[in-house]
Amino acid sequence: MSTPADLSTPEDDFDGSPYDLLAQDHDEGHRWAFGTGFTDPLEGIDTSVPERLDPGALVRYCLALGDDALIYSHRLQEWTARLPELEEETAVANIALDLLGQARMLLARAGGIVGQTEDQLAYFREEKEFRNVRLAEHADRDFAELVVRLLMFSTWRLALFEELSAAPDPVLAAIAAKGVNELAYHRDYAASWVIRLGDGTPLSHAKAQAALDALWPLLGELFRPDPDALGRADPGAVDAVLDKVLATAGLNRPTAAALAPVGGKTGRDGVHTEAMGYILAELQSVARAHPDATW
């Protein structure tokens, strides 16, 4: 979207259209368009690391939470223009946008400590350097998987962010506190769809149960001990929410064991499923082909 130069009228000539007001603020190379020109999402915030914290551990933890959001957001963006109704399009796109915003701030928090930008971290790390849980990279095969996976992820992340709102790093605490309201909307959206599918037709019920059975093994990884963690989601609180939704939906809680680590390692250790390579190929290819490009 470009702004014709003749719209850059001086303020005195303002004729009352609010869109002219926008246009006049973007002369001299400041062309107005969403997404052009990225800036530090933590601009002006005190990003000094509290003395009692290990900066290395803080970087690793912010990368882990940032990568969860970045990769999950990418998976949701893939659904754009493929969802059954306009209302679900806007919902899923908005959830993806919220998670992308959380990812930007978390990667900027980590990057600020090690002298890298959010873009360098998102676009120029290798697969083994990404710390997201394997649940985040799963490719949803149908709408039932989309909402069941979102219920699992957002219930856990909401419980975690509530705890992190009091984290000893004030920047992480602020990012988490901001995310709580967003994640509550994501969880409630997912829960309402899981109930509608589970309590719907025999076909929707069967698909919801199949999605739950397929995804359940990825849940355990979310609760693995992490020496870098600055907070933890209470498994009992997460279970209570999931059980309530499943009971209302008439779905059975699966008993499948957690997906095993590979050589003792999981997503947090940079060991991912086959899906991850394809995600990064799509996410990173333009930035890697044109590393110095600007909009």
Added chain:
Amino acid sequence: MVAPVAARTPAYDVAAGTPDPEIPTLTIEDLGILRDVDYYPERGVVVTITPTYSGCPALREIAADVQGRLNRAGFERVTVAIQLTPPWTTDWITGEGHRKLAAVGIAPPSAAPRRPAGPVPLTLGRPPSPRCPRCDSPDTRLTAQFSATACKSLHRCTACGEPFEAVKAI
């Protein structure tokens, strides 16, 4: 949560007139996005703004607008700082903001929900739907929790049949 009242200075007034890129009839002051305007002899004007949602793509545009408006008004040294905490709440939208929202057909938010300490409770079923900004009927229903922007939900008025957006109370 009551918004702290920033001192009205010439620099504040210029910054406060910056339109919101999504709903340009409202200013960033109307929406509670503008948090503070300070002057430091060594740094010049420092404008503090806060994002509505983490992923709000308008924040960078707002920062550029604020900078440009202040520069044109004669303030040469301007810094725009972002504030994350306390997180933005719709309670910071001013009375004027509510009036302008309703005037463009967007239902203003009700008071933000007060949560007791402890986990955010699961909300199932349809939340209450605001009065229709067009015909003022209370007989409306929620059609989607998310709308064209993250901060709004989508509704339909049963009385006049028109769809409308509402700002979600957070």
